Amino acid sequence: MLMKRNDFARLLLNPFSRLAGWPALLSGLCVMVLTAVVGYYAGALSDGVLDVHFVDDPADLTWRKALLFPLVSQACLVFVCALLSLIFTRNFRLLDLAGTLTFARVPFLLSMLAGLAVSLPSMADIAADPFVLFRNFGFVLFLIVNVIVVIWVVVWMVYAVRVSCDLKSGKLAMVLILSIVVGEVLAKYLLLKI
Amino acid sequence: MEIFFIVMLPVYCPSCHAQLHVRKMQCEQCGTEVSGNYELPELALLSPDEQLFVLQFVKNSGSLKEMAALRRLSYPTVRNMLNEIILKLNAYETK
Numbered sequence: 001m002l003m004k005r006n007d008f009a010r011l012l013l014n015p016f017s018r019l020a021g022w023p024a025l026l027s028g029l030c031v032m033v034l035t036a037v038v039g040y041y042a043g044a045l046s047d048g049v050l051d052v053h054f055v056d057d058p059a060d061l062t063w064r065k066a067l068l069f070p071l072v073s074q075a076c077l078v079f080v081c082a083l084l085s086l087i088f089t090r091n092f093r094l095l096d097l098a099g100t101l102t103f104a105r106v107p108f109l110l111s112m113l114a115g116l117a118v119s120l121p122s123m124a125d126i127a128a129d130p131f132v133l134f135r136n137f138g139f140v141l142f143l144i145v146n147v148i149v150v151i152w153v154v155v156w157m158v159y160a161v162r163v164s165c166d167l168k169s170g171k172l173a174m175v176l177i178l179s180i181v182v183g184e185v186l187a188k189y190l191l192l193k194i
Numbered sequence: 195m196e197i198f199f200i201v202m203l204p205v206y207c208p209s210c211h212a213q214l215h216v217r218k219m220q221c222e223q224c225g226t227e228v229s230g231n232y233e234l235p236e237l238a239l240l241s242p243d244e245q246l247f248v249l250q251f252v253k254n255s256g257s258l259k260e261m262a263a264l265r266r267l268s269y270p271t272v273r274n275m276l277n278e279i280i281l282k283l284n285a286y287e288t289k
Contacts, residue, residue, distance in 0.1 A: 016268055016270070016271070017267055017268060017271045018266065018267060018268055018271075019268055020268035020269055020270050020271070021268070021269055021270075024268075091273075091277070092270070093269075093270070096268075096269065096270045100270075163268065163270050163271055163274065164270050166270070166273070166274045166277055
């Protein structure tokens with residue numbers, strides 16, 4: 001029983017010792033679509049490599065945006081990460097990298113679910129008193145969940161690159177940090193064009 | 195409850211951690227002893243788990259996919275384990 005619990009804890013930290021390739025990619029994509037659907041109803045959008053936020057005007061949030069933006073962001077991250085990994089190693093499969101990095105976004109579903117509990121005050125109320133947001137229980141809960149989820153996603157991204165490309169320490173840190181920064185910039189640029 | 199003790203071939207000196215050599219071998223049937231100074235094979239220098247990995251890998255015709263299924267691990271995890279073993283064996287060769 002203790003062993004099983006340890007195994008489960010290890011899998012929560014690094015699911016990619018067991019999961020990679022097509023199963024990771026397909027399940028990651030399914031959860032991404034589910035996350036987008038929940039986000040649509042919560043009025044939140046994931047339009048970058050690592051960010052989830054509420055849209056200013058819920059009327060601006062279309063199904064096209066909700067579904068396409070996370071996919072474009074994810075594609076940018078995988079593309080940049082694969083290119084950077086090629087500097088250090090050729091001994092990896094793109095399918096593993098794409099699958100594990102896509103599955104690493106699964107915890108964002110929790111952020112979107114927490115977003116369902118938020119009823120945002122109007123922009124006029126926020127402009128009059130910005131602290132009104134911090135007196136909103138749903139919003140504070142969303143913030144706390146979001147911070148935990150972002151840390152969780154980064155940890156999974158670290159293991160995704162580590163397992164898929166067999167990179168460690170300095171090389172791993174360099175590839176991941178640059179992938180997140182360049183991937184985010186590329187994603188924002190492409191999303192502005194869409 | 196039965197407790198099994200696995201007798202492992204010692205490959206490093208417990209005192210100074212240098213690699214051990216074989217000095218004496220004995221025929222279990224007639225008791226003949228052969229002495230000399232024989233190096234251990236490189237595979238014997240790997241840990242028991244790594245030796246088991248190599249054995250399973252050969253038995254599975256060198257298929258990482260089958261190794262992944264056998265060990266219930268992902269394909270890249272198994273490939274990384276193999277990379278580690280290759281690195282170790284290369285290091286033994288250059289010593």
